[in-house]
Each structure stands twice: as C-alpha cells, then as structure tokens.
Amino acid sequence: MNKLKGIGVSPGYAVGKAIVIVENEIDVNSSVFTTAEEELKLFNDAVGEYTKQTRRLIESLTKSAGKENADILEGHLVMLNDPFMLSQISDSVNGGNTAAQAVNAVCDSFYDMFSSIEDEMMKQRASDILDIKNSLLEILCGGGVAIEDVPKGSILIAKDFTPSMTSRINRENVFAIIAEVGSVTSHSAILARAIDIPAVLSVKDATKLIKNGDLLAIDGSKGTILFEPDEKTVSEYEKMRENYFAEKASLSEYFSKETVTKGGVKKAVYGNIGKPEDIENVLHNGGEGVGLFRTEFLFMDRPSLPTEEEQYEAYSTVAKSMGDREVIIRTLDIGGDKAVPYLEIPKEDNPFLGYRAIRYCLDNPEMFKTQLRAILRAAYFGNIKIMLPLITDISEVKAARALIAECEAELEKEGAHFKKNVPVGVMIETPAAVLIADELAKIAEFFSIGTNDLTGYVMAVDRGNGRVSGLYSVQRLAVLRAIEMTIKSAKKAGIPVGMCGESAADRELIPSLVKWGLDEFSVTPNSILATRKAICECE
Ligand code: PEP
Numbered sequence: 001m002n003k004l005k006g007i008g009v010s011p012g013y014a015v016g017k018a019i020v021i022v023e024n025e026i027d028v029n030s031s032v033f034t035t036a037e038e039e040l041k042l043f044n045d046a047v048g049e050y051t052k053q054t055r056r057l058i059e060s061l062t063k064s065a066g067k068e069n070a071d072i073l074e075g076h077l078v079m080l081n082d083p084f085m086l087s088q089i090s091d092s093v094n095g096g097n098t099a100a101q102a103v104n105a106v107c108d109s110f111y112d113m114f115s116s117i118e119d120e121m122m123k124q125r126a127s128d129i130l131d132i133k134n135s136l137l138e139i140l141c142g143g144g145v146a147i148e149d150v151p152k153g154s155i156l157i158a159k160d161f162t163p164s165m166t167s168r169i170n171r172e173n174v175f176a177i178i179a180e181v182g183s184v185t186s187h188s189a190i191l192a193r194a195i196d197i198p199a200v201l202s203v204k205d206a207t208k209l210i211k212n213g214d215l216l217a218i219d220g221s222k223g224t225i226l227f228e229p230d231e232k233t234v235s236e237y238e239k240m241r242e243n244y245f246a247e248k249a250s251l252s253e254y255f256s257k258e259t260v261t262k263g264g265v266k267k268a269v270y271g272n273i274g275k276p277e278d279i280e281n282v283l284h285n286g287g288e289g290v291g292l293f294r295t296e297f298l299f300m301d302r303p304s305l306p307t308e309e310e311q312y313e314a315y316s317t318v319a320k321s322m323g324d325r326e327v328i329i330r331t332l333d334i335g336g337d338k339a340v341p342y343l344e345i346p347k348e349d350n351p352f353l354g355y356r357a358i359r360y361c362l363d364n365p366e367m368f369k370t371q372l373r374a375i376l377r378a379a380y381f382g383n384i385k386i387m388l389p390l391i392t393d394i395s396e397v398k399a400a401r402a403l404i405a406e407c408e409a410e411l412e413k414e415g416a417h418f419k420k421n422v423p424v425g426v427m428i429e430t431p432a433a434v435l436i437a438d439e440l441a442k443i444a445e446f447f448s449i450g451t452n453d454l455t456g457y458v459m460a461v462d463r464g465n466g467r468v469s470g471l472y473s474v475q476r477l478a479v480l481r482a483i484e485m486t487i488k489s490a491k492k493a494g495i496p497v498g499m500c501g502e503s504a505a506d507r508e509l510i511p512s513l514v515k516w517g518l519d520e521f522s523v524t525p526n527s528i529l530a531t532r533k534a535i536c537e538c539e
C-alpha cells in the first residue's frame, strides 16, 4: 500500500475516491479595453456580485461553522473595500487596463507585499488576497471550480483551499480534503476543523501524485494518506470513522454545558496552549479559560530571544481573544527536555535536576524581567495570571515577586498601560513544593499541579528509560498522595487549585480529583469536552 504524509490539521477518518481540483487557467487578456468608465463599471459590478456571493457563503458558513469562522469571509469584504486597493485599481484602469487586468495586477502586487513579510498573519493576508483575486477574475472572465457538485464519498485534492473554496464544500459529500500547502493555522485548516472534515495539508505534489478516482484512506490527525487500501484496512477506517462521529456526537452536547458535578459543585475546564494561534482550538472546544500558556514555545525555533514587544504581542493577543476568561501565563520553563540552543546552557549530567525553569530565570533577571514586563502590559487587556514553574523553595517565589514589583515600578514611571497586582501562582510539580504547599499557599494566589514532572520526580523515574518507565504512573500511591496533599493545602489556605499536567484529562483519575476538591482542569484543547463530560458524571 502506497502512503503519503502531510500535516494532519483536522482530525477524523475517511475512505473515499479522489477528485483532483485543477484550477482553470483564467485568461485575463481575453477581453479588450473599452473605455475607463466602462471598465470601472465592470469592476464595480463584479465587486457587487462578489459581495452578494460572499454574503450567501457567510450565511451558510455561519450555520455550519459558526460566526467566528464565517468572519474570515467577512474579512475578505473588508479587504476588498480598502480605499488604497480600490484607488490602485481605478488608477490602473485609468491607465488603459481592463478591469480584469487591473484586478490581476493590483492583487498580485498586494500578494507580493504580504507574502514577502516573515509573519504568519501576513502570509495569511497574502492567501486571502489570492482568494479575492481568483473570485473576482472568475466573475469577470468566467471559469471556476465546481466544488458544490461532487458526489458523496469524495476526497478533494487541491494546491490550496482558499476560504471561499472551503466554504463551498458540502460536508455530506466531501469526506476529507488534501492540499499541497498550509499549516495548522491556515484558514483552510480552521474551516476544515469547524465543519469537521478530516484535512491533511502540506502534502508535496499531492495534485500530481494523486489521480482522479484513486481510492484513499485518510487519518486527519496523523496526516497520513493510504493509496488503494485493502478490504481489511477499508473496514478498519470505516469503523474508526463511525466511532469518531459517535464520540463527537456524545461530546458535542457538552460544548454549551456548565462544568458541574452531579452534586452541583462548579468546576472549570481550561485549555493548554503553546502559541497564540492555539486559542482558536480552545474556544472551538468550549474551553473556559487557558490554564497553561507554555511560553517557552515563543523562545524556541528562532535564533535569539524574543523582544518585550514580540512577547507583549503574543500575550495580549491571547488576553484579548479570551476576554474576561482567565489566561494563566507560565513564565519561561526551559532546560530539561526543552532546549533553547542560543541560550548556550552548558551540557549537564542531570538536566532535569539542573539549571532550568525558574532557576534559570532568577539567575538571568534582565531576561526574566523582559518577559514579566510583557505579561504585565498584556494583562491590561484581559484576565491574566502569572504562574511560576519548578518551584522548590519559598525564596524562589519571593525573588520572582520582587522582580515583578520592580517591573511594576518601572512601568509606572514610564507611564505605560499595565495591570498592577496580577495574581501570581505556583506550579506544584516537585516533591519539595508538595511538602511545603502550606507555606507556598501563603505567598501564592493559586496552585496548578504539573503531573507530568511531578510523577517523574516523586517516583524518581526517568520515563525515557524503558527499564523503569513502568513506574511512571499517576496512579502510583505516592503520586496520588502528593496530589491529594496539594489540593488539601490549597483548600485549607482558601486558594484555588488546578491541574495542568496531562493527568487532568485522565478519566480514571478525574473522580478522585473531583472528590479531593480540584477546582480547574487544564487539558489539551481536543480533550476539553471529554474532560467536562467525565466531571459532569462525577457525584
Ligand atoms: C507538568 O510538568 O505537568 C507541566 C504541565 O509542565 P510541562 O509538561 O510543560 O513540563
């Protein structure tokens, strides 16, 4: 069985027949210039028609994927009405170009400008411009792609799926989409997730390697495409597809439900994120807040430290998108298994017990303060809390608080917009923190239990070592006791306590967490609804 691999951006399974969408080459020179007035009229009529078509798509997309996703197309209408763009088009027409030639040239120049900027948002703008251009040229010159009419069980393959192409997909008939470009944050990915069809993007040469009529089996999470699967594989994929939809259906009712136990106790389910773009997934899954923003991802995969402005941009984007809902930003947690090469931390014999997280930050106060200043400024726009990782001693919390106070004083002096008294919490992820939780609760405004590290440190086990990894389980008595002790200390002190390690989504553990009194469960966005369901089923 031949196989192709791309980025799995929308989960689910599908078996179906390939339809390769070949875009008709539009000939922008097919008409001749009449008069500038006539060409401008053609252009304005085309804009009118485009607006009408787009409004129709927005209406149907609002029903199938929600207003938030339909806003992508609303954004196209705003872009098209940009006075600068409109004046460029009329200048071009007045210079002797037909409406089609003017649209083609002006959109291409905007496309070149946006796509030359190394920024995900600008790249997205570039793809939006391309979408607008193609739609206008289809109206002016004819042509286009008939996506609406494909038969049931189709898997569509295209170079790219623009928002207007994606929004014309009938999900009853289209079982999956595959594109040569795109990433988790492209609009095509966002829309595919919103209408819940599996999508695999960034599959190099897909439109050449896949032929019309090929039978394909798709896994939208793993990003795999199998060619001509045998009967056994087909029935496995069909079973997985059925199970996927059954599970989805049973969970969807929890999207708008409150997280309340049978006994009427209110809990909260939050999402864990690594980048501002992940917020979309938290909201789409009904997350009530962000319980862990792993800021180290802003520091990785780049040649140097992010500036205060870059960090401010990322944190404030998240704060604004979440409105009143809590956003817990964890300060830099590098070291251990999270390498940041440009920091040149010397190689250590025991990196998990070494120079990492809060230890590194307190030892590099200028770098740490850059992050804290960015967080305090972003807090102005929302409900941000600060969380300190790998705490083992009271002195670390005091030192971090002193730096926060310094940042506040500096910002005050500069007259900057920022928030004072942002709540500061502590991650409980070391045995030391568990043992002094009663003392920590006096200087922390909340706890969040990090079971990923806590399990390893409590059990003294390296989970990467196959000989001992069996001991790495949250169900070991020592780990369970550590969790229970932490929750009790928080309750006694009257501060909220959450969990942001993977175990917060562990269905076997959730009843105990609820019994002990855990307030907030922060999980990967795709586990939010299942976690809410498990909590609602607890006594
Ligand atoms: C944890 O240790 O449980 C945790 C949430 O932090 P990370 O997985 O980022 O170390």
Ligand code: MG
Binding pocket: 389, 429, 450, 452, 453
């Ligand atoms: Mg950790």
